Amino acid sequence: PIIGRFFLLCARLIPLLFLLLHFTFVQCDITDGNAEHLKREHSLMKPYQGVGSSPSSQWDFWGSTLVTSSYVRLTPDERSKQGSIWNTVPVYLKDWEMHIQYKIHGSGKKNLHGDGIAIWYTKDRLHPGPVFGSNAKFHGLALFVDTYPNDEAADRSFPYISAMVNNGSLPYDHGKDGRNAELGGCSSEIRNKDHDTYLAIRYSKGRLTVMVDIDDKNEWKECIDIGGVRLPTGYYFGASAATGDLSDNHDIISMKMYQLMVEHSPDEDNLDWTKIEPSVSLLKSPKDNIDDPTGNFRSTPLTGWKVFLLLLCALLGIVVCGVVGAVVFQKRQERNKRFY
Ligand SMILES: [Ca+2]
Numbered sequence: 001p002i003i004g005r006f007f008l009l010c011a012r013l014i015p016l017l018f019l020l021l022h023f024t025f026v027q028c029d030i031t032d033g034n035a036e037h038l039k040r041e042h043s044l045m046k047p048y049q050g051v052g053s054s055p056s057s058q059w060d061f062w063g064s065t066l067v068t069s070s071y072v073r074l075t076p077d078e079r080s081k082q083g084s085i086w087n088t089v090p091v092y093l094k095d096w097e098m099h100i101q102y103k104i105h106g107s108g109k110k111n112l113h114g115d116g117i118a119i120w121y122t123k124d125r126l127h128p129g130p131v132f133g134s135n136a137k138f139h140g141l142a143l144f145v146d147t148y149p150n151d152e153a154a155d156r157s158f159p160y161i162s163a164m165v166n167n168g169s170l171p172y173d174h175g176k177d178g179r180n181a182e183l184g185g186c187s188s189e190i191r192n193k194d195h196d197t198y199l200a201i202r203y204s205k206g207r208l209t210v211m212v213d214i215d216d217k218n219e220w221k222e223c224i225d226i227g228g229v230r231l232p233t234g235y236y237f238g239a240s241a242a243t244g245d246l247s248d249n250h251d252i253i254s255m256k257m258y259q260l261m262v263e264h265s266p267d268e269d270n271l272d273w274t275k276i277e278p279s280v281s282l283l284k285s286p287k288d289n290i291d292d293p294t295g296n297f298r299s300t301p302l303t304g305w306k307v308f309l310l311l312l313c314a315l316l317g318i319v320v321c322g323v324v325g326a327v328v329f330q331k332r333q334e335r336n337k338r339f340y
Pocket residue numbers: 115146147148149150151174177
């Protein structure tokens with residue numbers, strides 16, 4: 001009966017183990033930032049109250065941008081349009097995370113649509129230009145959701161999401177889809193989805209992380225993750241889009257800014273962060289700043305080796321149960337022998 005009970009216990013433990021595994025996975029899927037840390041003055045949300053009509057509004061827009069009660073359309077699905085929307089309040093947060101809910105859709109078939117959306121964290125705002133409707137020689141960070149391959153030799157699949165940090169010296173090369181200056185990127189099938197698509201940009205302790213969610217499953221997938229990025233405070237957030245010979249509707253549904261609660265050394269705190277020049281030291285390993293003291297940000301989905309380790313632990317648990325069971329069984333047999 002002891003052995004029987006022991007195996008029963010093991011049999012009960014195994015589902016518990018899997019339940020534990022399940023919760024580990026579920027916990028990795030939380031996509032919402034912590035509402036407490038939402039910065040309303042830097043967030044654009046439905047129904048966009050006062051945007052474009054009230055002088056106290058914290059968002060300005062330009063060009064073809066149309067604000068309705070359920071989306072901000074930067075460009076319609078028409079040729080040669082440019083539009084943008086910009087936060088009027090400079091961001092003085094040292095560590096932040098921006099979640100963008102957007103939708104790019106139109107009647108064009110594959111590769112017959114364009115050009116895409118850019119998300120900006122820059123020194124100048126409302127500065128029209130040739131790069132998705134904005135200035136090519138910008139100061140700061142840009143994230144491009146590029147839907148059209150201008151460079152026909154490109155060996156990558158579009159839409160393509162990429163990031164660039166600029167100190168004003170290097171223009172974004174539209175003809176090459178910005179490839180000369182990109183810090184990282186990924187292909188992402190974001191167009192003509194039935195649901196909205198999401199982007200998260202996180203900047204904390206010199207580390208820039210971009211995550212995408214295109215399947216409406218509340219799951220972030222890593223797109224860009226690099227260290228050694230220096231960005232000042234006091235810049236502005238914005239979004240812009242452009243169409244050319246080819247077009248699409250470029251819609252922003254929301255932009256939500258979260259403050260990340262991160263401690264800095266006194267030396268870092270005493271610096272004037274507004275004086276920092278945007279730069280990237282590519283020599284620095286991106287894996288240098290892994291710490292995440294906030295915990296309010298979704299974790300990345302489990303990577304292959306983590307799943308392997310968890311499964312290995314589960315297997316070890318089962319093996320240990322089996323061995324202990326066998327030993328108990330043997331001891332019991334020996335005792336039985338003694339009695340008979
Ligand atoms: Ca392009």
